Structure formats: structure tokens, C-alpha cells
Amino acid sequence: MTARITVIGSINMDLVTTTERFPDKGETLLGSDFQTIPGGKGANQAVAAAKLGADVTMIGCVGDDPFGEPLIKNLEKNRIHTSNVEPVTGVPTGIAVITVAENDNTIIVVPGANDHVTPEVVRQSEEAIKDSDVLLLQFEIPMESVKEAVRLADKNDTKVVLNPAPARPVDLDLLEQVDYITPNEHELKILLDSEEKKSFYDQNREKFFVTQGSKGVLYYDGEKEVLVPGYDVDVVDTTGAGDTFNGGFSVALAEGKTLEEACCYGNVVGALSVSQFGAQTGMPQREEVMKFLEKRV
Template sequence: MNKPPQVVVIGSLNMDIVVEAERPPQMGETVHGNQVHFIPGGKGANQAVASARLGAKTAMIGAVGSDAFGTELLHALGQEGIDVEAVKTVANSHTGIASIVLSQGDNQIIVVAGANGQVTAADIDQFEEKMAQADVVLLQLEIPLDTVIYAASKAKELGKTVVLNPAPARELPDELLQKVDVLIPNESELYLLAKVDAEVELEAAMEAMLKKGVATVVTTLGSKGAAYLTATGERGLIASHRVQVVDTTGAGDSFNAGFSYALASGAAVGEAIAFATKVAALAVTKLGAQAGMPTLAQVEEFIAE
């Protein structure tokens, strides 16, 4: 990794409203909660924070509403050194939120897209220069699919490496997949995209994605690590790391950002995955998605140990 990497993240910004309670309410019932937390989130913003913490020059393209949450999210990203010039404020719209009830070790989540649903192709065109300067363009699926497709097309026109984290899970058109250099699903997302059932071998499911036009598939496997397969036939399984898990929120986002950082720094696919597994391992040892993202110094210390 010889050069300072540049990453553009195109995606969502949410405020996560987390309520802790002894148990979730039944329909029509009111229960008393124990605590409430307002935590900056959204897959796009989480990945941008993780990228910036690792030292990448990071720019974000997205949207917030004209409310206090939007102001707070922009401030939080700015504090991380992220370029937020391309995060527009949408008048008469609220910022995206995730309403999360935590109880009995599980959660219930309702996501309202808000301004995230207003990220358009025009925004991509307006800030094309941000993408032109990047090594890697990192995408997810919490903004309109048409915008994701357009962004991937524009990135390829500019000769950029496109990394897609296909979450939340949904079927995707080949038009998009053919523009993806690296697809990073988890196991359930992979099987949905490949349109095969869970009895099919993992490698066969990844091969199905290569046939759809993806250049490289990296499938995250939780505690088992990550498997990969490339169009050139390179394949492998990179083990995860044993750590004391505190909070798995944002684990996938940290992996995607760590992988993109390493790839933008010139690492090969296997090396980038090995680096990303270390980033994700550190991320789950702390509470909160963005708060738990490690710095490069922390990752290097972890590697040394």
C-alpha cells in the first residue's frame, strides 16, 4: 500500500433512534422504555466514517433533510474529515431515520428513507469531479436503485473501481452487476442475488454471480471469515479473528470500507480481504457502528499483535 487512497462513498445517511426496553410492545400496546440513544448511521455514512478513520481521503455523495438530524449528521461526518460538499440538504424533507427497539437481546427496526430517497442522477453528474479523483467508488442499496445504476455507469466511464455492498438485500438487474468490479454480499444476500437455494454450494452461488457479469465476488461469512472468487479463477477463504464481541452493528460496513481502502491503496483482492477482516474484528469490540470504526494505527497494532 504505497499511495494515499481516495474513496467516494455514494449512499445513505440516517439518524438511528435506538430505544431500549424490557420487551417490545404488542400492536396497540404501550410499554415503558429504559433508555434512548440518537446515533449517526446509514450504511453510506457508516462506510464513509470507516474509510476516513483508516486514512483514506473520503468524499460522500448523499442527502439529508432540512432538520436538526441533518445538521447533526453533516457535523459528525465533518468531524471525521469527510468531504461533505456533495451531501445536499433537501428542503421540506426529513433526514432518513432508523427506529430501533432493543429488547431481550434482539431488535426490531423500521427504516424511513426520507431525504435518502431524493439522491438522483443529477447529483451524480453535479459531483462527477469527486468520482474522477477517486480510486474506488463504494455503493450500497439504501438510495434509489436507478441512482445506484447510474453512479456505477458513471464510475466505469471514468475508469474507476466499483465496489457494491448489495444491502439491504434485493434482486438486482444484470445492467448493474455488469458494472461491478467487486460485489460484497453476505451469505443470504448472495443466495438471493444468485437466485439459488441455500443447498447450493457457496462457490456455485458465487460462480452464478460471475456469469451475470460481476468481476469478483467476496462473500462475508460472519465468524467464518470471507470467501472470494474472481473471473480469472482465483479463489480462497480468509479466516476471521477471535475477539470479544460487544456490538456487531456496522460490522459489514467496516468490512466494506476496509476492503475498499486496501484496494484503493493497491492491495490485491486476497490482501484486501485479509485487511478488511481485521478492521471488522476491531469494529465489533466497541458499541455503535460509527463510534466503533477503528483507525489505521489501531489496525496496525492489531496486526502486530
């Protein structure tokens, strides 16, 4: 069964500079490389899922600047349906300024056209949501649009994976409506910013899948906490690792894998992605994942 995934989220061009170390405040360093690479959390997760064999629909916006058309073509090259990607006149495409150094990265995001993914844009795409096994969401589009997407998914019995990144406070009713929530440890602290939300977490821990980098993913199986361990690889670039995990996790869920299997699958694709340069360019194909798993049986 082919997994059917709809992703509503950001579409950015990543402006990536590589240097030996991060500059101090006010300091100028010479970089060793510069590249423009398709990115955005939404587009990244869509590409990750598509490379794993899913039938993926992307819903989002690009600008009418020189970055917009290449980003749409990049999605199409990855066999992603783009009829729900809208160019916005007079608005720049979203960008992310990324510095890669010391086996890590820093990122500044300028939303641009992503702020034009309005609730109306989401409503126009209800059929795609209805026809999906999983709806995958993040926080690089307006919050009211995320809420509308969750409402439509609930109306059409479509499972929702919410990756609450970049971290921001959210309404409790949003957490109540989604099926799976995938924060990292930092994002979880920001989500649980009130006693009411902490109480919700305690009573609904089976919804939360807390990513911990190379350590793996922590979730609650109804009786106890389970840490699904990560995989040791030679790290080249961590950009997009979380997005790759979410793409893999969503595909596994849509294919009917157990929660532990879905976490394991997400860990594998995330680990393979950091062993290559770039967010989307480093994401593994399904065949690579299967070979990796076969070697560890």
C-alpha cells in the first residue's frame, strides 16, 4: 500500500554558508562554501516522504521572485503534487540563512510567501486532506492556518502529525485535536507553558514523540516510557534532520507500522540524512533505508 501524505507548510530557499567555526558577535569570517538549496520545513518533510515512496501532495506558497519557480520545479522533480502550491504576486519567497560549522548549524528564517498560506488556501485544498492517510504540519505558516488544517483533518478522519517547530506557544485545543506530536526537548518545554498543558501532557503522553537527536525518540506506550535508540553515523550536516525524521515517521504510520517501528524508521532516515550535505539533498531514498536496516538485522 502506497502511503498518501499531504504536507501543509513552508517552502523556502536555503542560503547555506559553510565555515570552520561560528563567528562571534561583530566578527567577520571567511567561509569555505556557499550554496542555494531548496528547503523549508514543509517542503523538506514532503521531499523526505516522497523519497521514501509516498504519494505526496504539497500545499503552500512561493513568491514571484527568482526562487519561486525553481522551488516548484524541485518539488515536481521529487514526484510531489504541486497543484496546491500558489505563487503570490509581489511577495518574496521564504528564505533560510544557514551557517554550517563545527558539525552543527544556525538558522534564520524569513517567512515571505509562507505567511500567505491562509486558512482560505487550506480550505481550497480540503479534498487533498480528505484523500490522505496522514496530514503533516509544522509552525512555519500562520497558526490560524494550522488550526484550520487540523479542523479539516478531524472532519475527514485524516490522522495528523504535528511537528511543533519552530517552537511557539499553542492553544490547548490544538494539542487535543492532533493525533501525534513530535517536538524535540526544547520545543516540548515551550509547548507545556502552563499547568493546564502540563496536566494535558501527563494525561495524554501517548500522543507525544520527543526527539532527542542521536539518542533517539522517547514515547509512552500506555504503560511505560520507551526510548527507541538512534543510530551512530559520521555527521556531515544536521540541517533538516528533524524534518527527515518527521517524513519517515509519517510514512511509516501511513503504511500501518507500529509506533515503535515508526520511530525506528524515522530514526534511520534521520541518521542517513545527517551523513550527507544539505537538507533535501541528503535525504535517503527508500532503497537506502532498506539496505541500512538489512545490515543491522
